[in-house]
Amino acid sequence: QRSPGGRGIIALRSTARGGSVSTITAMLTEGAEVTVPGHEVDTVVTEFGVAELKGKCVRERMEALIRIAHPDFRAWIRDEAERQKIVPRLQVPAFQPARPALAATAPGVTPTTIRLGTFCDLSGPNATVGMAALRGYSAYYGHVNHWGGVHGRRIELVVKDDRFDPDRTSAAARSLVEVDDAFAIVSPLGTPTNLAVMDYFLSRGIPVVSPHSGISAWSSPLRRTYFALQPSYRVEGQLLAQYALAELRPGRIALFAVEDQFGLEGTTAFQAELARNGVQPVAVVTHAAGESDPAAWLAALQAHEPDLVLLYTYVKPAADLLEAALAAGFRPAWLGSYVISGPDLFQLARPEATQGLRATSYPAGPRDHRGEVLFRKIMAREYGDPLPGTHSRIGYAAAQLVVEGLQRTGPELTRDGFVEALEGLKDWTGGLLPPISYSQADHRGLTALALMRAAGGRWLVEKGLMRLREPQQEDNP
Missing domain, CATH: 3.40.50.2300 (Response regulator)
Structure with missing residues (x-):
């Protein structure tokens, strides 16, 4: 800018971190280092165009930058600028823009x-x-x-x-x-x-x-x-069985499930998929909803010496069983439903008890x-x-x-x-x-799931997306 006819130009991609964040934002984060003051930037270039900023007011600069931001982030940048009152919405005292008259059109619906x-x-x-x-x-x-x-x-x-x-x-x-x-x-x-x-x-x-x-x-x-x-738990049960047989290859499989429709549907699908591959579980241990008897559950499982236990139950009984197993030195591989794959499990069971547990979860959206x-x-x-x-x-x-x-x-x-x-x-x-x-x-x-693994009291992604393999998909390469 100090040379005759010189100009300050910044060229950058519109997104970073694999497209998950916008490089153009309404405001820098607190503590961010500023290397070029805004008033010294004449031109900004991204793959979506050129923003000429010199001589423009704040609103004009914002609109110019939004036009060259990634389309997925443009509405967010404008919303953030207005929310932070960098560029406030136009407000005229005692004036409200006219809106179509709304009516009570259905039960639970009023004009407001x-x-x-x-x-x-x-x-x-x-x-x-x-x-x-x-x-x-x-x-x-x-x-x-x-x-x-x-x-x-x-x-x-x-x-x-x-x-x-x-x-x-x-x-x-x-x-x-x-x-x-x-x-x-x-x-x-x-x-x-x-x-x-x-x-x-x-x-x-x-x-x-x-x-x-x-x-x-x-x-x-x-x-x-x-x-x-x-x-559905039916899809999940099939997916868990397919994963266990293909990836974990256990010799002896046991099931631990709650006695309600959730436990029944998931374990029925899991066992059906095992049977289709010529495998039968060595034990099925069930418990009533609301029951807590981890010592009895553990004894029933240990008697059959499984090297993999499927957990088709809720968070509290799963945590109780994992704690009892840790205390007894019983360490099979654990595989569970997405019902137990939240952070609340780590509030009820110590990291040592949950270490290595795999459970399904919801797959992530587009990056x-x-x-x-x-x-x-x-x-x-x-x-x-x-x-x-x-x-x-x-x-x-x-x-x-x-x-x-x-x-x-x-x-x-x-x-x-x-x-x-x-x-x-x-x-x-x-x-x-x-x-x-x-x-x-x-x-x-x-109709798809992800797979998580517990490590150090938190969940890590092991498989980002698991889709059900239908029988015809396996028979027809």
Whole structure:
């Protein structure tokens, strides 16, 4: 710039870290080193064009830089600039822009709000799971409300604590529908609890989106008002068996499972896949939901000397068994469902007890999607949780799915329109999960999983994506 006709030029790629972050941001992070003051930069160049900044005001500079940012991050940069009041929205005192007049178009829908309902365990045996899921979906609904809601309506979420008790769930479901007038039920937690109220919701025509459970009943047989998101336990059981036989190659396999629909569906699929390969488990040890007798469980497993134990149970009994096994020096390989793959396991069992445990988890979304960055940022800001776990992730992703359906339905929101909007989703993702599609004939959601491994009290990714190998895929190379 000191030479005649000289200019300050910065050339850079629009993204870094494999496309996961934007190199153009509304503001540098606190403590970042500044090497070139903004007023000395005349021109910035990326693969998306050239931004001429000299002589322009802050708003003009922002718009010029947004035009050369990666398309996936442009809306985020503008939102951040406005949120941080670097470039505030135009506000005229006593003036509000005209909006289309909204009406109460369906139960739970007013001109200003959309009331959604859910139930979860906040004070019972699976409260750690319930709290994690609640944080996930509450964070996203709060984010949507911060930016004006959906078509001018704020989302109002009514949460009932059922303590993972189906009788309490039945009362909660009736209250949500008949007292709170919920438009839809979103992310309801648990297999036995959801099964207890499924017929009631079907009889009332209430949309139910993403039950926080993986039994196949939510999508098979097809029920028009039910939309699954999580992979089914049937698919997971098959995947776990295929992985165990191909990768771990154990000589003696034992199963430890809870006696409910979750445990039954997963272990039945696991055993069927073993049988298809000529393998039978040496032992199947089960326990009632809510039971805690790790000494008896451990004795039953040890008697058969397995070198691999499948855990198809909830977090608390899994942690109790792992602690008992550690104390007894019983160290088989452990393999578990995604139900136990959250950070809450490490709150109940020491790192030494969980070391080496493998469990499925939800696969990551596209690397170039900003949804993952936003998820971590919101969870860290709202809950001080920079590394949210499996249950927070699926709760947040489910909320993204609900909001997408509401947005696509439009201002004239009805339950039938909402169902049709969800059925029209094709290869959609909010960034946390791989793309999913629904149709009038398919409400399954995800059909793939990742595999995690416990090490030092945290989860590490062992396999980023596992897809089910169908019999014909193996027979026809």
